[in-house]
Amino acid sequence: MRLSRFNLKWQLVLYGLLTVCLSALYLFVFLRYGTQWIDASEWRWAIWCGPLLIAVAIGYFSGQQLQRRMDSLYVGIFQLQKGNYSTRLPAIGRDPFAKLFDDFNELAESLEIRLKHLQSLGEENVRLQAESNEQAVLGERRRLARDLHDTVSQQLFAIHMSASSLPKVLERDPEKAAAVAEQLIHMSFAAQRQMRGFIAQLRPLELENRSLTEALERWFPDYCNHNNLKGSLNISLRSPLHDALEHQLFLIIQEGMANVVKHADAKHVKLTLQETSSQVLLQIADDGKGFVQHETGAGSHGLSTMRERAGKLGGQLEISSRNGEGCRVKVSIPKLQPATDSGMKEDGQHGEAE
Known part of the structure; x- marks a missing residue:
């Protein structure tokens, strides 16, 4: 030169x-x-x-x-x-040295301009991330408010109405009053069970210091015990999953287990998480009362939330259920292969050629 x-x-x-x-x-x-x-x-x-x-x-x-x-x-x-x-x-x-000094000044100016662009992009990403987090919090609040209204709130109202009528029924028909009291016990137990499910969902789980496997081995048995379920956990992962995938999978598992507690009336639930060469497969199966799929709306039982979370990862959700035969929810997430060294070299060569 x-x-x-x-x-x-x-x-x-x-x-x-x-x-x-x-x-x-x-x-x-x-x-x-x-x-x-x-x-x-x-x-x-x-x-x-x-x-x-x-x-x-x-x-x-x-x-x-x-x-x-x-x-x-x-x-x-x-x-x-x-x-x-x-x-x-x-x-x-x-x-x-005049040409060398001029080239140095051009390089410094180019670096300064690029740094300003990177700072602008960083600030924009922070702002968008903050807005996204805020929207996610609002969405989660709406979901919890809807679930509380559809389950615990209605049951508490029913308990209140039955308890209000209990003194009059007790005066007129003691035998019927005993049945009402038994019904109150059953409804209060169901409300307590569902409230435990909501509390378990809200309880923070630190995934930063442990893998998804370690977190599930700790969380799943406690959740089943709190909700009088017999649970079996089967995890077979070949390699560690990246943080975003682990986070979304755990949220899907939480939603699926909450559905089992609220709607399935099940005694046993089986959670399976395994990995193939091309997919990560999650399955939640229960022995509850099940449901007829064409008679159930697409957004019922929180399935829409699970389907949305799976879709964010490029995956899909499948449901298999019949009345009286339990329910099986299967989520499949594709594994995106990282770029190979040869591909990176070819990109670098193309970049140098340009």
Whole structure:
């Protein structure tokens, strides 16, 4: 790469020619006029010292110029390394380092512009992430409010109505009052069971310090015990899953288990999580009362939420159920293969070619 039209090598050649010319001029003047004041025995030293001093002076002057340019370039690179992207080198006109200084300034300006763009994108991503999190929180609040209204709220209202009528029924028909009391016990137990399910959903689970397998081995038995379920857990994963997939899978499992507690009236539930070469498969199967699929809306039993979460990962949800035969919910998530080294090299080659 040529630094400048006025190349460094020609500058050094000129300094060399200047040294030769000045040395020749010195010798000419010395031999013409200097011999009159200096003895013949001192000519040898005078002839050598003059050109030597001229060469040292010109070498020091040229080296000092080069050193200043190198120092300026070093300071500029040091400032860029420390993150001061507004650093610029001065214009030096016709100089061997002029092109290098100009290229450095263009590089610094390009880095500064790119850094500003990255900061803008980072701020925009933070803002969008905050909005997304806020929308997710609002959506979760709406879902919990809807579920509480559809289940616990209605049951508490029914308990209140039955309890209000119990004194009058007790006066008129003690036997019927005993049946009402038994019904109150059953409804209060069901409400307590469903409320435990909601509390289990709201209870925070730290996935940062443990894998999904470790979290499920801790959470699933506790959830089943709190809801009087016999649960069996079967996990067979070949490799660790990335954080986003683990988080969404756990939310799907929470929603599916909540559906079992609220609607299935099941005694046993089986949770299976396994991995193939191309998919991650999740299955929740219970021995509850089941339902007829074409008679159930697409958004019922929280299935729409599970289907939406699976869709975010490019997966799909399948339901198999009949009246009196339980229900099986199967979620399949495709495994996206990372880019190969050869592909990355080809991309890099394309980028270099462009």
